[in-house]
Amino acid sequence: MFSIGELSKRTGVKIPTIRYYEQMGLIAAPERSEGNQRRYSKDVMQRLSFIRHSRxxxxxxxxIKGLLELSQHPEKPCHDAHNLAAQRLEDVQARIAKLQRLEHELKRISECDANTVAHCAVIETLADHSLCETVH
Amino acid sequence: MFSIGELSKRTGVKIPTIRYYEQMGLIAAPERSEGNQRRYSKDVMQRLSFIRHSRxxxxxxxxIKGLLELSQHPEKPCHDAHNLAAQRLEDVQARIAKLQRLEHELKRISECDANTVAHCAVIETLADHSLCETVH
DNA sequence: CTTGAACCTATAGTCGCTAGAGGGATTATA
DNA sequence: TATAATCCCTCTAGCGACTATAGGTTCAAG
Structure with missing residues (x-):
């Protein structure tokens, strides 16, 4: 049995975040001390780690609610989990692609060596989208 | 002189977003029609494009406030603009690196071919961080 | 028994919008 | 000119995932 502070230290999840997860129904409301403070048993640590990792x-x-639900029922088929993971993968890949285009452009414009704004590529590029080398 | 709807269409910035930018002080409050509707002149289009691109x-x-301020004063040195751009570049590169680690992990776990949750790599990996191949 | 750290609840704030309600203005058509 | 359709107005609240603050209570060490 340990306090929310200890739980926080052990899992790396901040105290208000733990309370927030409780509110959101990701973790069950734990027992309380006589003075109404939360007292956790070890099993919540696994769950919190699951949540943290998923986040x-x-x-x-x-x-995560869906994944936790699934993980509670090992006999169920796991298509849903796969679909979620595959979807996340797509998201992540799309974001990487987009960020790489930005990286390219930022690199280019931050190489500007003008001394005043008048000829600064940063400002110029931001002002005139047609100067971009990539589409976004 | 055109309406907010037209401005929106021409710049691709949604109407409420334009009003929001006005509220945030990114664009000046425009003239109004007799019936109190916003009427824009062309110059705001450039500014909006600048904002959109920067976003x-x-x-x-x-x-963006800072960058707009700078762009208004072409005689000023442009270190600030560079610093901002360089900082953004760092951000972007860090995010790319992180996302690539996630991509790797998601790829791995979504290749699981179990049929039930009991042996599903998605669930297992989320539950047990120690199974990750990468640190995050 | 005292003190200081940790905990409690409840509410508001963050960012960058987006949605909705309840109205008024403008414009196109009849 | 009347009317209908579309556009626009302000104001307020909501989104997601927290984070911060205020004002109070409880716990554990000395």
Whole structure:
């Protein structure tokens, strides 16, 4: 049995975030001490790690609810989990592609060596989209 | 002189977003028709394009305020613009690196070919961070 | 028993919009 | 000129995933 502070330290999830997850129904409301403070048992740590990891991978709170639900029923087929993962993968790949275009453009414009704004590529490029080398 | 709807169509910035930018001080409050509707002249289009483009590159509203301010003063040195761009570049590169690690992991776990949750790599990997091949 | 750290709830703020309600203005057609 | 369709107005609230603050209570160490 440990306090929310300890749980936070052990999982790396901030205290208000833990309470938020409880509110969102991702973790069950734990027992309380006589003075109404939350007291957790170890099993919540696994669940919190699952949640944290999923968030890092970009799954939404709603996605995670579904994944947690699934993980509670090992006999169920796991298409849903796969679909979610595959969808996230697509998202991630699209974001990478977009960011790489931005990287390219930012690199180009930050190489400008003008001294005043009048001839600065940063400003010029932002002002005139037609100067972009890529489409976005 | 054109209406907010026309401005929206021409710049691709949605109507409420235009009003929001006005509220945030990115664009000046325009003239009004007799019936209190906004009437824009062409010059705001450039400014809106600048804003839109900057947003696409990931600059914050506050950043853009600074950049617009700069662009209004061509005689000023442009270090600030460069710094902002360089910082954005770093951000973007960090995000790319992180996303690529996620991509790797998602690819791996979505290749799972189990039929039930009991042996599903998606669920397992999310549950047990130690299975990750990458650190995050 | 005291003190200071940790905890509680509830509410508001963050960012960059977006949606909705409840109305008024403009424009095209009859 | 009347009317209908479309556009526009302001104001307020909502989104997601937290984060911060205020004002109070409880816990654990000395």
């Amino acid at each position: 890092e991978l970009g799954f939404s709170i709603e996605d | 696409e590159l990931g600059f914050s509203i506050e950043d």
